[in-house]
Amino acid sequence: MASYQLPISGATCKGCARKISSALTAVPGVDDVQVDLEHQQAHVSGSSALSEAALQDAIAEAGYAPAEQHSDIPAADSHENPNADRSMQDISLNITGATCASCVRTIEQALRSTRGVKQAEMNFADRTARISGTANATTLIKAVEAAGYGASEMQPEDDGSEQEALEQAHYRQLLKHMWLGLGLGVPLMAWGLLGGDMMVRPGQPSQWIWLAIGLLTLGVLATAGRHFFIGAWKAFRNHNANMDTLIALGTGAAWLYSIVVVIVPGVLPEAARHVYFEASAMIIGLINLGQALEVRARGKTSAAVKRLLDLGAKTARVIRDGPNQQREELDIPVEQVQTGDHVRVRPGEKIAVDGEVQEGESRIDESMLTGEPMPVEKSVGDKVSAGTINQAGTLIYRATAVGKDTALSQIVALVKKAQGSKPPIGRLADQVSAVFVPTIMIIAVISALAWFNFGPEPRLTHMLISATTVLIIACPCALGLATPMSVMVGVGKAAEHGILIRQGEALQTSSKLDTIVLDKTGTITEGKPAVIAILCADGQQENTLLQLAASLENGSEHPLAMAVLREAERRDLTLSEATRFEAINGKGVTAIVNGQRYRLGNQRWLESEGINVSLSSDSLTQKGATPLFLASEGTLLGIIGVADRIKADSREAIARLREAGMKVIMITGDIQASADAIAAEAGVDEVMAEVLPEDKANKVKALQQQGRIVAMVGDGINDAPALAQADVGFAIGTGTDVAIESASITLMGGSLHGVADAMEISSATVRNIKQNLFGAFIYNSLGVPVAAGVLYPFTGSLLSPVIAGAAMSLSSVTVVTNANRLRLFKPHRDPS
Amino acid sequence: MTALINLAGLLLIALIISWFWLSQAGGRQRKQDATVSEASVIVKNGVYDPPTLHARAGQTLTLHFDRQDPSPCAEQVIFHGLGVSEFLDSGKVTTVTLQNPPKGEYRFTCQMQMYQGRLIVD
Numbered sequence: 001m002a003s004y005q006l007p008i009s010g011a012t013c014k015g016c017a018r019k020i021s022s023a024l025t026a027v028p029g030v031d032d033v034q035v036d037l038e039h040q041q042a043h044v045s046g047s048s049a050l051s052e053a054a055l056q057d058a059i060a061e062a063g064y065a066p067a068e069q070h071s072d073i074p075a076a077d078s079h080e081n082p083n084a085d086r087s088m089q090d091i092s093l094n095i096t097g098a099t100c101a102s103c104v105r106t107i108e109q110a111l112r113s114t115r116g117v118k119q120a121e122m123n124f125a126d127r128t129a130r131i132s133g134t135a136n137a138t139t140l141i142k143a144v145e146a147a148g149y150g151a152s153e154m155q156p157e158d159d160g161s162e163q164e165a166l167e168q169a170h171y172r173q174l175l176k177h178m179w180l181g182l183g184l185g186v187p188l189m190a191w192g193l194l195g196g197d198m199m200v201r202p203g204q205p206s207q208w209i210w211l212a213i214g215l216l217t218l219g220v221l222a223t224a225g226r227h228f229f230i231g232a233w234k235a236f237r238n239h240n241a242n243m244d245t246l247i248a249l250g251t252g253a254a255w256l257y258s259i260v261v262v263i264v265p266g267v268l269p270e271a272a273r274h275v276y277f278e279a280s281a282m283i284i285g286l287i288n289l290g291q292a293l294e295v296r297a298r299g300k301t302s303a304a305v306k307r308l309l310d311l312g313a314k315t316a317r318v319i320r321d322g323p324n325q326q327r328e329e330l331d332i333p334v335e336q337v338q339t340g341d342h343v344r345v346r347p348g349e350k351i352a353v354d355g356e357v358q359e360g361e362s363r364i365d366e367s368m369l370t371g372e373p374m375p376v377e378k379s380v381g382d383k384v385s386a387g388t389i390n391q392a393g394t395l396i397y398r399a400t401a402v403g404k405d406t407a408l409s410q411i412v413a414l415v416k417k418a419q420g421s422k423p424p425i426g427r428l429a430d431q432v433s434a435v436f437v438p439t440i441m442i443i444a445v446i447s448a449l450a451w452f453n454f455g456p457e458p459r460l461t462h463m464l465i466s467a468t469t470v471l472i473i474a475c476p477c478a479l480g481l482a483t484p485m486s487v488m489v490g491v492g493k494a495a496e497h498g499i500l501i502r503q504g505e506a507l508q509t510s511s512k513l514d515t516i517v518l519d520k521t522g523t524i525t526e527g528k529p530a531v532i533a534i535l536c537a538d539g540q541q542e543n544t545l546l547q548l549a550a551s552l553e554n555g556s557e558h559p560l561a562m563a564v565l566r567e568a569e570r571r572d573l574t575l576s577e578a579t580r581f582e583a584i585n586g587k588g589v590t591a592i593v594n595g596q597r598y599r600l601g602n603q604r605w606l607e608s609e610g611i612n613v614s615l616s617s618d619s620l621t622q623k624g625a626t627p628l629f630l631a632s633e634g635t636l637l638g639i640i641g642v643a644d645r646i647k648a649d650s651r652e653a654i655a656r657l658r659e660a661g662m663k664v665i666m667i668t669g670d671i672q673a674s675a676d677a678i679a680a681e682a683g684v685d686e687v688m689a690e691v692l693p694e695d696k697a698n699k700v701k702a703l704q705q706q707g708r709i710v711a712m713v714g715d716g717i718n719d720a721p722a723l724a725q726a727d728v729g730f731a732i733g734t735g736t737d738v739a740i741e742s743a744s745i746t747l748m749g750g751s752l753h754g755v756a757d758a759m760e761i762s763s764a765t766v767r768n769i770k771q772n773l774f775g776a777f778i779y780n781s782l783g784v785p786v787a788a789g790v791l792y793p794f795t796g797s798l799l800s801p802v803i804a805g806a807a808m809s810l811s812s813v814t815v816v817t818n819a820n821r822l823r824l825f826k827p828h829r830d831p832s
Numbered sequence: 833m834t835a836l837i838n839l840a841g842l843l844l845i846a847l848i849i850s851w852f853w854l855s856q857a858g859g860r861q862r863k864q865d866a867t868v869s870e871a872s873v874i875v876k877n878g879v880y881d882p883p884t885l886h887a888r889a890g891q892t893l894t895l896h897f898d899r900q901d902p903s904p905c906a907e908q909v910i911f912h913g914l915g916v917s918e919f920l921d922s923g924k925v926t927t928v929t930l931q932n933p934p935k936g937e938y939r940f941t942c943q944m945q946m947y948q949g950r951l952i953v954d
Contacts, residue, residue, distance in 0.1 A: 096898075096925070127896065127925045166922040170902035227903075231878025235948075238883040241852050242946035243905075291903070298904045420908055420917030430912070433945040438852040442845050449841040453834070477905075480944025484908070503915075 003045040006055055008064040009109070011037055016064065016103070019148050023062035027054050063106045063147025091137050093129045095122060096150035103149065110147035114139060167295060174292035177224035181285020184220050188213065188278035189802060200273045202265045210262045210275055217255055217277040225251060225284040241437035243476055247287055249441070250471035251280040254801060257464045271458035276468070276801070283472055283805035290809020294477075297816035300823065301485055304492025305419070308412050311368055311387035316352030317344045319396065334402075341399045345390045354406045354736075355397035357382045362393030369411065369736055370748040371498025371757075385736040407736035414502065414738055415495045419488040423508035425769055426483030429776070433480045440474040440784065447788035455789075462789070465798045469787035473804035474780060477812035482772035485819035490765030493825055498748040499758045506744035509727050510762035512709050516657055516755065517688075517700055517722070519714035520668035520675065521559055521644060523732050523752070524654075524682050527715070529559050529644035531567035532625050535615055536638040543573060545638040549630050551576040551593050552600045556583070560626060563642045586669055586692035588628070599631045600640075603671065604690070606631050615639055621673030624681065643674075646682050653752035654683050656829075660759065663708075667691055667699060667722075696722035713755055716740035730755055757827035764825050772815045779811050869893055873949070875909075875920060876900040880940070880949035887953045889935040895928045905942050911951065912939045 011020060017035040020042055024033045029047035036043065044055055059065045095107060104122045107129060111120035116135035122128070129151070131140055137153040144151035192198045200210055221229070229252070231244030258275040265273045315331050319342040329344060334352045337343065342358060345351055351364070363375035366388045375391050378384060384397050387408040403409065422430070448467040455462045487504050494501050501507055521527050534542045550568035553561035554575050568575065578591035588601015599606060603613050606629050613636055617627035620641035628640040657664050667688040668675045675689035688699055696712075700722050703710045712722045716731025720742035723729030731743035733750035740746050747754035789798050869891050874881045875898065887893040899906055899920040909928065910917040913936070918928045930951075938951045 094924070127927075162923075163921055166902055167904075170922075173902075227877070234877045234879040234881075235946075236851075238879055238948070239852055239855060240879065240883070240948045242878055242948075243944070244878050244946075295904050298907075416919055417917065420910060420919065421915065422910075430945065434939075435853075436945075438848050441848050445841050445844050445848070449838060452837055452841075476946065477944050480942075480946065484943040 002047065002050050003043065004050070004052055004055055006042045006044060006052070006059060008035070008040050008042050008059055011035065011040065011064045011106075016106070019062050020059060020064050023058040023148075024055060027058050030055075061146055061148075063110055063149070091131045091135075091140060091153065093131070093137070093140060093144065093151045093153060095127045095129055095144060096152075098122070098127060098149055106147050107144055107149055110143045111140060114143045164299075167299060171292055171295045174288045174295065177288040178285050178292060180220050180224040181281050181283075181288060183285075184213075184216055185278050185280075185282030185285050185802075189282060192278060198274055198278075200261050200265045200275060207262060207265070210258075210277075213277050214255070214259045214262050214275070217258075217281050220281045220284055221251060221255060224288060225280075228284070228287075241441065243437070245437055246440060246471045246474060246476075247283065249444075250468045250801065251283050253464065253471070254283075254468050255280045268460060269458060272460040274458075274461055276464070279468065279801040279805075282802045286802070286805040286809045290813055293809075293813040294816055297813060297820060298485075300820050301488045301816065302419075302492070303823065304489075304495050305412060305415055308387075308408065308415065308495065311350070311408060313350035313352040313386070316341075317346075318342065319344060337399050337402050339399050339402055342396055343399055345384075345395050345397070347390060347392050347394065349390055351384045351386055351388050351390060351397075353386050353399045353403075354401035354408075355384050355399045357384060357395050357397045359396040360394050362395050363391045365389040365391055366736070369408065369498065371496075371754065372749040372751070383736075407738060410738050411495065411500065411736070414500055415491060418491045418501050418503060420484075421504035422483055422487065423504040423766070423769070425508055425766065425773070426487075426504075429479050429482055429773055433476055436474070436476045436479065440471060440476075443474075443784060443788065444468075444470040451789065455792075462798060465801060466787065466789045468801045469799050469804045470784055472801050473783040473787040473799070473808055475776070475783075475808045475811040478772075478776035478779060478815045481812055481815045481819075482776045483769050485816050486765050486768040486772055486822060489819045489822040490761055490768070493765075493822055494758060494761045497754070497757050497761070497827060499754055499761065500738055500746040500748065501758070501762075502744050502746070506728050507762045507765050509709065510711070510745070510759050511766040513662065513711045513728060513759060515663045515665065515703055515708040515710045517665045517667050517696075517703070517710060517712045517726070518654075518684065518752070519696070519712075519719050519722075520666055520670065520678060522715045523713050524650045524666060524678065524684075525644035525646050527559055527644065527733070529563040529626070529642045531563055531640055532623065532643045533620060533641040534638060535617070535620070535641070537615055537636055540638050542638075543571060545630055545640065546571065547573045547575065548593060548598055548632075548637070549600050549628065549640055551578050552581075552589050552591050552598055554578060555581075556589065558583075559644070560628060560642050561589075564628070564640060585694070596632055600628055602669075602690075603627065603629055606636070610634060611636055617641070617671075618673065621671060622677060624674050624677030626670050626674050644678075646678060647750065647752070650752050651681070651683050653756055656753065656756045657759075658683070658685065660756065665703075667696055669693065693718055694721065697725040700725045711755070713752070716743050716746070730758065753827075753829055757829075760827045761825065764822060768819060768822050772818055775818070776811070776815060779807075783807060870895075872896045872898060872925075874898050874900060875906050875947065878903075878905075878947060880909075880947055883948065884950045884952065887930075887933065887951060889953050890932050892932060893930040893951075893953075895930070896925050897928060898925045899923065905944055905946055908943050909940055909947075910943065912941065914938055 008020060017037055020035050021033045024030055024044055029050045030044055031046040034043040107122050108120050111117055111131055114135050116133045117131055118133035120131045141151040200207055228244045228247040232248035235242045235245055254276040258277050261273045261275055313334050316334050316337045317329050317331050318337060319327050319329050337353050343352055357378055357380050361379040364378050365375045367373050386406040444467040447470050448463040451462040451466050452459050491501050518524050534545055536542060536545060546568050549564045553564050576593050578593050581591040583589045587605035590599045607613055611631045611634055617639050620627045625641035625643035628642060630637045654664050664684045665686045665688060666679050666684045669691055670689055672689040675687050679687040691699055700710050700712050709727050711728040711730060712726035713730040713732055714723055716734055723742040729743040730745045730747055731740035732747045734740055734746050734748055738746055745758050787799050787804055871885055873895055897909055897920050899922055902922050908917060908919050914933055916930055918926055920926045933953045935953050940949045940951055941947055
């Protein structure tokens with residue numbers, strides 16, 4: 001008898017102790033192993049022939065050896081790969097089997113002690129390890145495996161192809177199972193239908209044939225139906241019941257009854273000695289077929305996300321400093337681009353990561369993200385987004401966001417998240433689903449008892465058929481899938497049109513809207529106002545007024561201020577320095593220029609400050625311009641008229657909204673007259689003018705108090721409170737900025753058609769959900785009673801469990817297929 | 833005989849009600865040992881393992897869902913009442929982060945609610 005005390009390293013949890021213990025126990029001659037986590041030691045006792053080296057090797061192979069012993073394992077491997085790539089590189093691995101923080105240390109230690117590894121870090125959160133050095137991926141994977149964990153090289157970009165391959169494999173397996181089930185079930189059923197004897201006659205050779213068929217059916221249940229039985233058992237142990245429970249119970253009951261008939265026919269009345277092996281096999285075959293069809297149909301529901309993922313470029317041409325301080329251009333995988341890299345994009349190529357243009361001019365097609373068909377001009381300082389296409393000209397841009405931080409990735413994440421949310425309409429189905437399976441089991445028992453007590457002979461057969469058919473026909477899947485499938489397709493469809501729906505709830509509310517409040521600036525209008533006229537008070541000059549106004553507004557990013565500044569720049573005016581600047585929200589600005597206080601703002605504010613507004617702004621307001629009144633101390637100096645053109649398609653889109661039965665209201669801080677002029681041009685129903693920004697939310701609230709279901713459409717920043725107050729808030733024209741939290745729907749394009757599109761898609765989706773829910777509820781509430789035999793008095797027969805199996809497997813496919821119809825939906829952009 | 837079969841049927845109904853609705857004892861036994869801020873959940877054979885998770889209120893909970901089940905039913909996990917859902921890639925570990933979930937008991941299920949788990953935040 002010998003005992004050893006061996007040092008270990010990196011073991012801190014019970015899982016590690018188990019691993020060490022099992023590694024040591026596997027060494028021949030070991031009788032007992034105790035792992036002391038506190039002192040990082042393993043105590044081993046066993047036969048005197050035990051070799052300490054063998055025990056140390058076992059610890060090393062488990063990945064818990066002190067560093068000096070551990071390093072041999074991967075190093076040996078590196079000799080096996082003499083042709084390994086010796087250049088420095090970054091490799092990312094997916095790690096499996098890591099369950100605690102100490103596993104991370106063990107894995108990192110294993111990687112770091114591998115020859116050629118310069119740096120290795122593992123991210124426990126996403127179970128990945130990043131390694132820099134000259135070691136190749138195979139060596140690294142072996143090192144991780146030697147440490148007792150699993151590893152695989154991370155693909156450059158998860159474009160879904162791996163998932164597709166897994167789905168395909170699952171699909172093929174389901175088809176194989178279907179053939180197994182139907183291969184046995186169809187001939188048996190044909191035999192029965194063609195008048196073959198399905199009864200067991202004791203003592204006759206047919207009894208042996210039925211026994212053989214019974215065993216074959218058991219084989220089918222154990223192979224093609226195995227996953228149903230395992231799923232049912234696991235769920236049962238957790239006090240849960242699921243679809244597998246129903247299938248396993250239904251097919252299991254049919255088989256069990258039949259095998260009792262075959263083995264001990266004497267215990268049953270003669271009329272009840274019917275076998276139902278064909279039902280078990282057919283149901284298993286048909287449900288596998290249904291699931292295979294569902295896998296196929298489901299693949300299409302996530303097509304929108306796949307398309308978005310496909311937008312990403314695979315490589316990027318980065319400009320980096322070469323060894324001789326010369327700039328060189330390298331084509332590298334897109335995931336290796338780092339923030340700050342300069343990237344060249346040539347005509348026709350995709351923008352690889354988000355960035356800011358440093359050199360060149362071009363047009364970029366952003367339609368795939370924003371839904372806007374017109375290419376956008378880009379020059380130095382403009383932002384470009386990953387996934388968009390450079391049309392003409394070459395650009396060099398600096399990477400500002402890469403990987404998960406790009407707008408495209410955020411859009412994909414947002415769409416995926418929204419696809420998983422449920423509108424309230426699905427709640428009833430959720431509540432029913434939660435109690436569905438046990439309820440069906442109870443109905444099956446009640447049905448069996450009813451047939452036993454009140455049914456005609458053969459009562460036992462009727463009991464079995466009715467209970468089995470109830471279990472098999474009930475389809476919780478159709479109910480559970482009704483809402484999420486439609487939401488998935490609807491949200492994806494919206495994303496294809498540049499509409500990002502954040503929550504399933506917004507989908508449902510959008511379909512019920514009756515009032516739309518549109519902010520004027522940037523929503524109905526271009527949001528880029530320009531100075532169209534300057535009215536001077538006596539003794540004043542246009543340029544002096546403009547110079548003062550621009551000096552006051554210098555540095556402001558308000559659209560009206562920008563218009564004044566642009567005009568001053570156009571006229572080459574030199575601005576004066578303004579001090580003690582103050583912006584009064586919704587009123588104007590004031591500052592000291594050349595030692596004198598000036599005010600620039602609306603008429604009401606100036607009048608409240610005691611300034612006599614002697615000039616009339618009517619000529620400006622009639623043109624839809626916003627008058628900016630400029631006053632020095634107590635004297636009005638003049639009025640600057642700033643007008644904002646309405647967007648080319650605003651009128652058409654508003655007409656479309658009105659045709660859909662919406663009341664369209666324009667809300668603006670502008671004075672009534674200029675608001676009226678814009679409103680007339682845009683064709684809205686009502687105008688709310690001279691509304692301070694903070695009052696917009698109150699106006700929305702007032703409309704809601706009138707019982708209206710209100711949408712607010714604005715830029716998402718200035719209108720945030722109103723957007724949040726509205727039943728549905730639309731942030732419009734955000735480009736690829738998707739981080740507009742206040743809005744439940746973000747329109748990346750600037751067109752108001754997006755609002756109408758979003759409403760149409762929402763209505764279509766909700767309609768689709770209703771169809772699905774109706775179908776699923778009707779199917780179950782008609783199917784279950786029919787299966788229980790309520791039609792028996794009229795038809796004289798019970799529904800076959802095989803028909804129930806076919807109906808059940810088709811019901812969920814029908815739901816998914818109906819949801820897929822939404823993919824064909826096209827918004828109705830032509831108001832005629 | 834008739835009475836026996838009827839009795840058996842009624843007993844079966846009582847068992848169904850008791851096992852699936854009234855008793856969650858088994859689920860409790862199979863929950864993780866202690867309150868955690870991070871846990872792994874295996875998605876396989878129609879169930880989440882462990883089916884019950886305990887977390888502390890006010891702490892961020894990180895869950896690693898290891899989907900080993902290719903069935904499309906398993907493709908999504910939804911935390912009811914928390915507004916959190918995530919698509920789970922087949923054959924991969926997907927991390928779901930719950931930011932400071934409030935005190936309460938939440939169900940987490942697949943889309944069709946066939947996979948069922950419970951998150952107890954206390």
